[in-house]
């Protein structure tokens with residue numbers, strides 16, 4: 001086994017090969033590096049006000065989406081839908097953690113959001129599709145606007161990851 005790290009979320013992974021997607025944040029394989037090559041770039045001195053504002057927007061978005069998915073998982077009658085929503089909830093929660101590292105703030109508690117959740121899995125996949133579509137649009141413009149390389153890298157990776165989530169919501173909705 002070898003030790004890899006995700007250059008987006010920083011989490012470690014043990015395996016014979018780099019995984020096709022980070023098991024924690026969902027970043028594609030190109031972001032998985034041997035642990036020795038990992039560089040922590042989350043401390044950004046003199047961050048621009050625009051990046052700070054966009055990271056704060058991203059944190060709120062990720063917390064809200066994680067809270068929605070945790071409830072959707074709890075409400076789903078079938079084991080496969082439960083697992084799918086749980087996987088999405090954990091990825092979004094990981095994204096919230098990353099925003100907190102970049103903003104250097106403590107991670108807020110994430111509770112299942114039963115107001116956003118629709119109880120029926122099909123309706124929740126439809127809701128998920130709307131949420132992920134809005135997330136991708138936001139991350140694309142935030143990546144384009146970012147002046148710091150690390151902020152640009154994170155928002156670009158998140159736009160890619162949430163695009164995969166759109167595909168999942170389409171396949172399951």
Ligand SMILES: [Fe+2]
Pocket residue numbers: 006007008009010011022023024025026027
């Ligand atoms: Fe990751």
Ligand SMILES: [Fe+2]
Pocket residue numbers: 062091092095158162
């Ligand atoms: Fe996310």
